[in-house]
Amino acid sequence: xxxxxxxxxxxxxxxxxxxxxxxxxxxxxxxxxxxxxxxxxxxxxxxxxxxxxxxxxxxxxxxxxxxxxxxxxxxxxxxxxxxxxxxxxxxxxxxxxxxxxxxxxxxxxxxxxxxxxxxxxxxxxxxxxxxxxxxxxxxxxxxxxxxxxxxxxxxxxxxxxxxxxxxxxxxxxxxxxxxxxxxxxxxxxxxxxxxxxxxxx
Numbered sequence: 001x002x003x004x005x006x007x008x009x010x011x012x013x014x015x016x017x018x019x020x021x022x023x024x025x026x027x028x029x030x031x032x033x034x035x036x037x038x039x040x041x042x043x044x045x046x047x048x049x050x051x052x053x054x055x056x057x058x059x060x061x062x063x064x065x066x067x068x069x070x071x072x073x074x075x076x077x078x079x080x081x082x083x084x085x086x087x088x089x090x091x092x093x094x095x096x097x098x099x100x101x102x103x104x105x106x107x108x109x110x111x112x113x114x115x116x117x118x119x120x121x122x123x124x125x126x127x128x129x130x131x132x133x134x135x136x137x138x139x140x141x142x143x144x145x146x147x148x149x150x151x152x153x154x155x156x157x158x159x160x161x162x163x164x165x166x167x168x169x170x171x172x173x174x175x176x177x178x179x180x181x182x183x184x185x186x187x188x189x190x191x192x193x194x195x196x197x198x199x200x201x
Contacts, residue, residue, distance in 0.1 A: 011071045019060035020077035026053045027081075027088050034092045040151075047150040053085055054143040061131075079131075082139060083111055089146045097149060099162050106169050110176045117183040124187055132182070138175035142168050 011017070026049055034046040060078065064070045090107050093100040121129070145168045149161060156164065 011073055014064075014069045014071060014074070015067075016060040016064040016069050017071065017074050017077055019056050019063070020074065020081045023053050023056050023060075023081040023085060024077075026056075027084055030085075031088055031092065034150075035095075040154075043150050043153075047147045050085075050089065050143060050147055050150070053081075054140075057082065057139075086139070086142055087111075089142070093146065093149055096153065097161050097165070099158070099165050100149075103165055103169055103172075106172050110172050113176060114179060117179070117187070120187050121183065126186055129179070129182060129186065132178065134175045134178040138168075138171040141171040 030046060030049040030053070033042065033049055037043045037046055057078075060074075064074060064078075086107060087104075090100065090104040094104055118129075145164045148156065148164055153161065
């Protein structure tokens, strides 16, 4: 019906979702700027692209909650933009800093595990888990640390790069652990609810 189509269009083009589209478009922009960077000023431009992406991420979440524009599409787009941006960042950093290679491995393992847990939740008839403070903390540290590595690689030196990388990795692992406990509790609760329903029948 016309009303349904209009509601769908409103969902597709809500302000938070438009900001998520924008963040997705920033990924190839960042990759282009980074791989064509030759000077410190060029790397600063790449860092500014990431800073804009991070600020847009915070803004879209604020708008969605404050003006009640949370949508099913937004729940997919927002984490998708986050994950792809982080993956692009981590891969690019590996080209400049070999010490960042473990960061990519940890990031891939974390996201693959989160995806598996999410599928388990769906199978148990439950919706996705909203972002928690530890997830936002790890994302913030990831973006902040990446910008530091992009803008101040010489000043940080090999030791500083290693410290920043380790901090980001620890934040990712901490986030994964906390989400693991949360997912485990929800999946167990879903199974128990399912068993109760079967028992009633």
